[in-house]
Amino acid sequence: MTTTDERAEQRRRDIVDAAFKVFSSRGYHAAGIADIAAELGIGHGTFYRYFENKRDILVHVVAEAAERLMSVMVEDDPHRTATLTDYRQQTEHICTRLFTLFAEDRALTRLLFVEAIGADPEMTAMLQRIYEAMAVGTEQYLRNGVEKGFLRADLDTEITAKALNGMIIASGMSLLSAKDPIAERDRWIRAGIGVMFDGIRGERP
Amino acid sequence: MTTTDERAEQRRRDIVDAAFKVFSSRGYHAAGIADIAAELGIGHGTFYRYFENKRDILVHVVAEAAERLMSVMVEDDPHRTATLTDYRQQTEHICTRLFTLFAEDRALTRLLFVEAIGADPEMTAMLQRIYEAMAVGTEQYLRNGVEKGFLRADLDTEITAKALNGMIIASGMSLLSAKDPIAERDRWIRAGIGVMFDGIRGERP
Amino acid sequence: MTTTDERAEQRRRDIVDAAFKVFSSRGYHAAGIADIAAELGIGHGTFYRYFENKRDILVHVVAEAAERLMSVMVEDDPHRTATLTDYRQQTEHICTRLFTLFAEDRALTRLLFVEAIGADPEMTAMLQRIYEAMAVGTEQYLRNGVEKGFLRADLDTEITAKALNGMIIASGMSLLSAKDPIAERDRWIRAGIGVMFDGIRGERP
Amino acid sequence: MTTTDERAEQRRRDIVDAAFKVFSSRGYHAAGIADIAAELGIGHGTFYRYFENKRDILVHVVAEAAERLMSVMVEDDPHRTATLTDYRQQTEHICTRLFTLFAEDRALTRLLFVEAIGADPEMTAMLQRIYEAMAVGTEQYLRNGVEKGFLRADLDTEITAKALNGMIIASGMSLLSAKDPIAERDRWIRAGIGVMFDGIRGERP
DNA sequence: TATGAATGAGCTTTCATTCAT
DNA sequence: TATGAATGAAAGCTCATTCAT
Numbered sequence: 001m002t003t004t005d006e007r008a009e010q011r012r013r014d015i016v017d018a019a020f021k022v023f024s025s026r027g028y029h030a031a032g033i034a035d036i037a038a039e040l041g042i043g044h045g046t047f048y049r050y051f052e053n054k055r056d057i058l059v060h061v062v063a064e065a066a067e068r069l070m071s072v073m074v075e076d077d078p079h080r081t082a083t084l085t086d087y088r089q090q091t092e093h094i095c096t097r098l099f100t101l102f103a104e105d106r107a108l109t110r111l112l113f114v115e116a117i118g119a120d121p122e123m124t125a126m127l128q129r130i131y132e133a134m135a136v137g138t139e140q141y142l143r144n145g146v147e148k149g150f151l152r153a154d155l156d157t158e159i160t161a162k163a164l165n166g167m168i169i170a171s172g173m174s175l176l177s178a179k180d181p182i183a184e185r186d187r188w189i190r191a192g193i194g195v196m197f198d199g200i201r202g203e204r205p
Numbered sequence: 206m207t208t209t210d211e212r213a214e215q216r217r218r219d220i221v222d223a224a225f226k227v228f229s230s231r232g233y234h235a236a237g238i239a240d241i242a243a244e245l246g247i248g249h250g251t252f253y254r255y256f257e258n259k260r261d262i263l264v265h266v267v268a269e270a271a272e273r274l275m276s277v278m279v280e281d282d283p284h285r286t287a288t289l290t291d292y293r294q295q296t297e298h299i300c301t302r303l304f305t306l307f308a309e310d311r312a313l314t315r316l317l318f319v320e321a322i323g324a325d326p327e328m329t330a331m332l333q334r335i336y337e338a339m340a341v342g343t344e345q346y347l348r349n350g351v352e353k354g355f356l357r358a359d360l361d362t363e364i365t366a367k368a369l370n371g372m373i374i375a376s377g378m379s380l381l382s383a384k385d386p387i388a389e390r391d392r393w394i395r396a397g398i399g400v401m402f403d404g405i406r407g408e409r410p
Numbered sequence: 411m412t413t414t415d416e417r418a419e420q421r422r423r424d425i426v427d428a429a430f431k432v433f434s435s436r437g438y439h440a441a442g443i444a445d446i447a448a449e450l451g452i453g454h455g456t457f458y459r460y461f462e463n464k465r466d467i468l469v470h471v472v473a474e475a476a477e478r479l480m481s482v483m484v485e486d487d488p489h490r491t492a493t494l495t496d497y498r499q500q501t502e503h504i505c506t507r508l509f510t511l512f513a514e515d516r517a518l519t520r521l522l523f524v525e526a527i528g529a530d531p532e533m534t535a536m537l538q539r540i541y542e543a544m545a546v547g548t549e550q551y552l553r554n555g556v557e558k559g560f561l562r563a564d565l566d567t568e569i570t571a572k573a574l575n576g577m578i579i580a581s582g583m584s585l586l587s588a589k590d591p592i593a594e595r596d597r598w599i600r601a602g603i604g605v606m607f608d609g610i611r612g613e614r615p
Numbered sequence: 616m617t618t619t620d621e622r623a624e625q626r627r628r629d630i631v632d633a634a635f636k637v638f639s640s641r642g643y644h645a646a647g648i649a650d651i652a653a654e655l656g657i658g659h660g661t662f663y664r665y666f667e668n669k670r671d672i673l674v675h676v677v678a679e680a681a682e683r684l685m686s687v688m689v690e691d692d693p694h695r696t697a698t699l700t701d702y703r704q705q706t707e708h709i710c711t712r713l714f715t716l717f718a719e720d721r722a723l724t725r726l727l728f729v730e731a732i733g734a735d736p737e738m739t740a741m742l743q744r745i746y747e748a749m750a751v752g753t754e755q756y757l758r759n760g761v762e763k764g765f766l767r768a769d770l771d772t773e774i775t776a777k778a779l780n781g782m783i784i785a786s787g788m789s790l791l792s793a794k795d796p797i798a799e800r801d802r803w804i805r806a807g808i809g810v811m812f813d814g815i816r817g818e819r820p
Numbered sequence: 821t822a823t824g825a826a827t828g829a830g831c832t833t834t835c836a837t838t839c840a841t
Numbered sequence: 842t843a844t845g846a847a848t849g850a851a852a853g854c855t856c857a858t859t860c861a862t
Contacts, residue, residue, distance in 0.1 A: 118321070200356050
């Protein structure tokens with residue numbers, strides 16, 4: 001019967017969700033397996049039927065969080081746009097979705113950008129790979145723009161993608177402690193798009 | 206006697222340095238007080254004569270590291286420059302110094318951007334304050350540019366400063382795993398300055 | 411229905427056999443109920459339908475092993491022999507059968523003389539009773555010899571039986587780590603019989 | 616100062632002694648580190664300053680117990696005796712000392728012959744090495760007797776030594792559950808020596 | 821009858837911190 | 842002032858046993 005498998009799969013998801021909650025609130029090191037189990041109202045032995053150990057669940061929690069983040073980033077087609085205006089609008093949509101995610105799901109932001117990062121060397125490496133993947137995603141948009149001719153031809157797409165990524169992460173961190181996240185988000189959208197496209201310098205003669 | 210105080214002060218510095226080394230290599234949680242003491246060849250009971258506890262030393266280590274970072278950022282006078290060219294050169298100098306610091310002192314980068322960030326809630330708060338301070342520093346440069354008229358008048362200096370900060374931190378993270386940090390640094394300087402000033406879009410008509 | 415009972419009885423035997431295998435290879439404490447169930451390809455909940463708990467199965471496994479050992483010891487009739495030569499031959503047969511059992515079924519040897527002995531206080535007591543029973547068996551042969559007059563009249567049959575038992579157990583332990591068990595067994599038969607009957611001292615004048 | 620080292624050495628010995636007591640009474644697996652610490656009235660963290668882990672202390676406890684046993688066995692010079700009478704007396708002395716040890720220090724007997732034997736595979740191997748060493752010791756006495764001509768020339772000294780060892784161990788086990796250990800010991804001495812030297816058969820014609 | 825998901829008692833081990841010397 | 846032996850809270854993890862299905 002599939003029911004058993006489905007139930008197991010559901011429980012795995014429940015544990016990942018509970019762990020996500022616990023890790024992002026208490027922090028990875030301060031959190032215990034007992035906290036996760038208590039969050040679900042299950043025995044802590046049950047946890048070990050579904051996950052190898054504490055690190056194992058962290059990997060799954062981070063993987064899922066990263067997937068959610070990535071799915072927001074790659075929702076658009078990098079090759080769709082052909083003009084700067086079009087492209088700018090696409091970027092605005094992506095940023096809106098991302099910053100909204102950050103503003104609404106502070107736990108995710110906290111987990112990915114704060115709690116997981118120094119959990120242990122391998123976790124740090126995993127997050128660096130995630131940042132790298134984000135950058136690769138961003139770079140595709142940039143490449144498309146350079147190829148279509150509406151972005152600077154001399155753009156170092158790799159580094160620039162990482163730099164833009166840094167801005168995105170900074171927005172997440174900033175929204176984390178914002179008093180009015182929605183208002184702050186809107187400022188980030190405007191200001192962020194502004195820097196990205198036009199830079200900071202004044203109007204050219 | 207001053208000598209005694211001086212000696213004590215020296216020892217405090219030694220401990221901070223040793224802790225810096227240990228935390229940035231092993232990671233905060235994986236590191237033990239015994240490791241720090243061993244690094245200095247002192248008894249680990251001695252540690253507690255100079256610092257309250259493990260968190261206390263982390264605070265000092267992070268504070269010192271942050272100070273080093275800040276000193277590089279504020280070495281220039283934010284109000285000195287009057288033209289865009291001048292300003293761009295100043296920015297290039299600052300970025301060069303910063304990225305060189307990141308490339309040369311990976312331990313500092315690792316400590317500030319990786320190990321300390323999720324150590325515990327208060328540490329996270331402290332680092333957010335540090336990022337905030339960095340942003341405030343950056344903002345002064347931007348304000349000067351806006352006031353002098355060579356930066357966009359409508360610049361949201363606060364958010365933009367944070368965004369640029371994010372780029373700076375991203376460069377640090379990137380250099381952390383770079384194979385050839387010096388070459389990577391130079392790409393970051395060029396590409397970073399490029400995005401900052403001109404944005405990513407192609408030449409205007 | 412008898413069929414049901416027979417099936418149940420068969421399953422009990424299967425579980426005892428599987429447990430025997432698992433305990434003698436992994437060791438009692440290192441072995442888990444799950445290992446026994448896995449060996450049989452049954453659910454480990456099923457185990458508890460046939461045996462009370464882990465100790466219960468050990469008792470059964472040890473009892474069965476002890477029975478096999480005892481059956482080899484009592485195969486002969488203690489009262490049959492009337493002369494020393496006859497008796498010596500009988501002893502040789504018994505030793506051959508015993509040592510062959512040890513050489514061929516190392517698992518049994520291991521279980522009885524190694525794994526079960528310190529499993530827990532009650533198990534230790536059970537094994538002491540088993541050793542005692544073996545000694546009682548051995549003593550019957552000695553008594554017969556003393557009565558018939560071909561063994562020393564002053565023999566402390568009880569202690570001597572225990573001592574001979576010790577030799578038998580020592581042979582089992584020795585064969586456990588023997589490279590060539592069959593060859594080693596033959597040496598044990600000869601040397602063992604030699605000590606038993608003649609002792610170690612040289613020819614009498 | 617040596618005092619510190621001496622104190623540490625004393626504590627190590629104390630822990631070994633306490634562990635010896637606890638292991639031989641509760642049994643290795645049933646005993647916890649906490650029991651050992653409680654026996655000494657020290658914190659259980661202290662235990663780990665002196666021993667790696669639970670297995671480590673068992674190794675030390677068994678090694679010490681084995682050493683005590685061995686020291687009793689090798690107290691005499693295997694090459695000293697030149698006549699059977701002399702030799703028999705020597706053997707009697709050794710057996711007396713051994714059996715007295717068993718009768719008086721049941722904990723040692725229990726530890727070596729019961730608790731440690733199946734603790735884990737490596738422990739089993741260690742004990743087999745100890746039995747082997749005992750056998751090697753015994754064999755030296757036999758070899759001397761064969762060389763000097765008062766023991767049977769055709770003696771398989773290796774196997775015979777193991778067989779005698781088995782008798783010795785059996786005496787230990789027997790004394791473990793004896794009601795009057797001293798009386799039982801004396802019977803073992805007489806009966807044991809009897810079998811060893813003269814075997815069981817009646818007077819020769 | 822057979823199952824295996826759930827459980828939690830209970831163990832080993834670590835390490836920040838204390839304090840007598 | 843410097844030390845490191847002692848400590849015990851606290852955590853991760855295992856596995857025999859139960860019981861609803």
